[in-house]
Amino acid sequence: MPDEKDHEAGYKKFLSKAKQYVDNPGETNQLLKKTEKKAKANKASFSGIWEKFQLLIQLLKSWSSGEYRAISKKSILFIIASILYFISPIDIIPDFLIGLGIVDDAAVIAFAIKQLSDELEKYKSWKRNQPLDAEENKQM
Numbered sequence: 001m002p003d004e005k006d007h008e009a010g011y012k013k014f015l016s017k018a019k020q021y022v023d024n025p026g027e028t029n030q031l032l033k034k035t036e037k038k039a040k041a042n043k044a045s046f047s048g049i050w051e052k053f054q055l056l057i058q059l060l061k062s063w064s065s066g067e068y069r070a071i072s073k074k075s076i077l078f079i080i081a082s083i084l085y086f087i088s089p090i091d092i093i094p095d096f097l098i099g100l101g102i103v104d105d106a107a108v109i110a111f112a113i114k115q116l117s118d119e120l121e122k123y124k125s126w127k128r129n130q131p132l133d134a135e136e137n138k139q140m
Helices: 004-012 015-022 025-041 050-064 073-087 100-115 117-128 134-138
Strands: none
Touching: 015 025, 015 073, 025 050, 025 073, 050 073, 050 100, 050 117, 073 100, 100 117
């Protein structure tokens, strides 16, 4: 089974592609739609990190819309590269290997969440203090 170094290497191969998304909100929104669809279809594989994964997606949405910018470009690239890894059918363990492929993808997302825990907490706090979307904030 791949370890943390493998996941870091795996995400890095998507880093150059991630740079294409940073300045293209339309493409980033399409990426987020694919991410949400795949995540929902495989929710059971994300037990223990589901809420944080959803928070990671919300952070990227808020950043892409220009609503939230209190995060470094490096962190945004890391999030996008990790998500690209997640939605890619070809990675360290390809998705067509039933059961194993999604476990690998979930491990990459868990690695990203671990690396970005401070950023996620800052975003969560910011989101809690926003006057709009009160219902959504209650769910956090």
